[in-house]
Amino acid sequence: MNPTTNALRTGLRRGVIELRATFTNGQDLWTYFFPTVVLLVAVFWMRGSTVPGTDFSLGARTLPSALGMGLLFGGLLGLANQLVIDREDGTLLRAKAIPDGMLGYLVGKIVLVSAVALIGVVLQLTPGLFFLDGLRLGDPGAWLTLAWVVPLGLVATLPLGAVIGSLVENPRNMGLVVMPIFGLIALSGIFYPINGLPGWLQGVAQVFPLYWLGLGMRSALLPGDLAAVELGGSWRHLETVGVLGAWALLGLVLAPVVLRRMARRESGSRVAARRERAMQRVG
Template sequence: MNPTSVAVRAGLRRGWIELRNTFTNYQDLWNYFFPTFVLLVAMFFMRGSTVPGTTFSLGARTLPSALGMGLAFGGMLVLASQLVVDREDGTLLRAKATPNGMLGYLIGKLVLMSAMALVSMALQLIPALFFLDGLRVTSAAAWFTLAWVAVLGLVATLPMGAVFGSLIENPRNLGLVMLPNMGLIALSGIFYPINGYPGWLQAVAQAFPIYWLGLGMRSALLPDGMAAVELGGSWRHLEMFGVLGIWAVLGLVLAPVVLRRMARRESGSRVAARRERAMQRAV
């Protein structure tokens, strides 16, 4: 068996083990359930409001948008933060020291992040069905759209998360990625349609994956008539595929280069120096 196949198998096994461990870690369980609880409570109280110009529940419209936001957030921010933490505690250095260890490490993280994203979607979608009306959950076409948007969204965001995590050395600097993403969430129509925004803000939102993931999830779960309140009056699947595809290609090109560069720079002395700085901050 060639070394690459061994690394791939090891990465798949690593991802499964890490996923299993998240369900026995109280902090990880909190990270799953608390944001989900907050979103569900918000949608519950929004269910009586309606999307402007329609009689459709604003809460039901928000649910698929939140699913798309969760994919983008997990793909870019959670993976980036895990890379930063693993670099600081020496996990990446140990992976680098084994043959094809970085490949196995990366595959493990991709498996973990993808599974976590799907679990988070299920935790939001299933309870919301009990108090939100109008969602298309019995249509095979809806589930097909949900599947391809989720897969393409993960491919578009996970490599970029790896890029961001490779470029950030200090965990304190994660805010440099998080704050712009929070701003994009506000601009991307997750909680309210963006039709009333100035044209230049709409253009900014449409340049990033968050808007398109929200739109894709809405196209899967909302009635076809709700496309009328979107920009352009349609779900724009072709444009969605194009923008997410561009981000996917960009990430897949950049991620291996940046990860190799980061791995080459890792050494025992750099890990020790980061630990020393962390201890000084703690004191």
Template sequence: MNPTTAAVRAGLRRGVIELRNTFSNAQDLWNYFFPTAALLTAMFFMRGSTVPGTSFSLGARTLPSALGMGLAFGGMLVLASQLVIEREDGTLLRAKATPNGMLGYLIGKITLMSTVALVSMGLQLLPALLFLDGLRVTSATAWLTLLAVAVLGLIATLPMGAVLGALIENPRNLGLVMLPTMGLIALSGIFYPINSYPGWLQAVAQIFPIYWLGLGMRSALLPDSMAAVELGGSWRHLETLGVLGAWAVLGLVLAPVVLRRMARRESGSRVAARRERAMQRIG
């Protein structure tokens, strides 16, 4: 068997095993359930408010935006945090020691994170349909658009999450990424249209994938009339495809280079030093 094919198969098996472990772990299940419950609670109380200038529910408008936010958050920050933690505990060093082990490791993580992200989307969307009106859920086109945006969003964010995880060596430094990401979420029209923002803030929001993931999800689930409250008065499908595609290409180009560099630097002494620093922090 081709070594690359063997690594891909091993990575898929690893991903399935990690999925089984995470869905049978009470702590992991709570980590999935709590954000979903918090989001649905917020949507429930927002259902009576309306998008400015319309009679459409602000809760229904926010839900697809939040689905896009969840994809970006999971693709970048969750994957980055797992890479940082598993580099510190020696998991990545063990993967490096096997032929094509890093490839198998990354495929396993991508399998895990993609499945968790899609399951989380379903857990958020389906209950919300019970109390939010106006979402396009009877159209096959809407579901196909939703799936296409989700897949493209994962391709755009997962490689960048791997890059971030490779660049951050200390788990405590994850906050340096978390805080700017929270700021981008606030700027990206997830919870409120950004039309009233200054032009330069609108420009900053449109550089990053979070805004476009939210817009793509809104284009799938909201009626066409709601495009009027978006920038430019349309769903801008081509721009969404272009920006998310550009981030995907950038991530796919950078990730292998950065990860190879990280793997070359890994050694038993570096792992031991990290463990010692971790024990000192705990002590």
């Protein structure tokens, strides 16, 4: 069997096994379900408010946006966090010691992170259908849009997560990545339309994938006339494909280079030093 094919199959099996294991881990389950509960409570209380200039529920408008945010958190931060933790405990070093082990490792992590992100979308969307009106899941067009927005969103964020995870060595430094993302959430129209923001802030938001993920999910799940409250008065599908595609291309170019550099630098002494620092933090 071709070594690369074998690594891909091994990675797929590893991803499925890790996915099964994560749903038997109480800490992982808390990580998955607590943000879902917080989001659903938030949109429940927002359901009585309306999108400015319309009589459409602000809660129903927020849920698709938050699903796009969840894809970014899952794809980018999920993979980055996995890489940082596995580098600290030596898992990456063990994968490096096996022929094509890094490829199998990355495939497994991509399977795990992608599956968790998709499950998160289902967990958040399904309960919302019972108390939010206006979501158009009965429209085949909604499913067609989801069929390209969700995969493109993951392709745009997973390589970036690999880059970040390769550059950040200390799990405690992940906060330096999370805080700017929280700032982008405020600018990207996730919880409220950004039409009232200054033009330069609108421009900043549109540089990053978060805004376009939220817009793409809204275009899939909201009625067509809600496009009137978006920037430009339309769903801008071509622009969504263009920006997310550009981020995907950038990530796919950078990720292999950064990952190879990170793998070359891994050694037993570096792992031991990280463990020593971790023990000092615990102590």
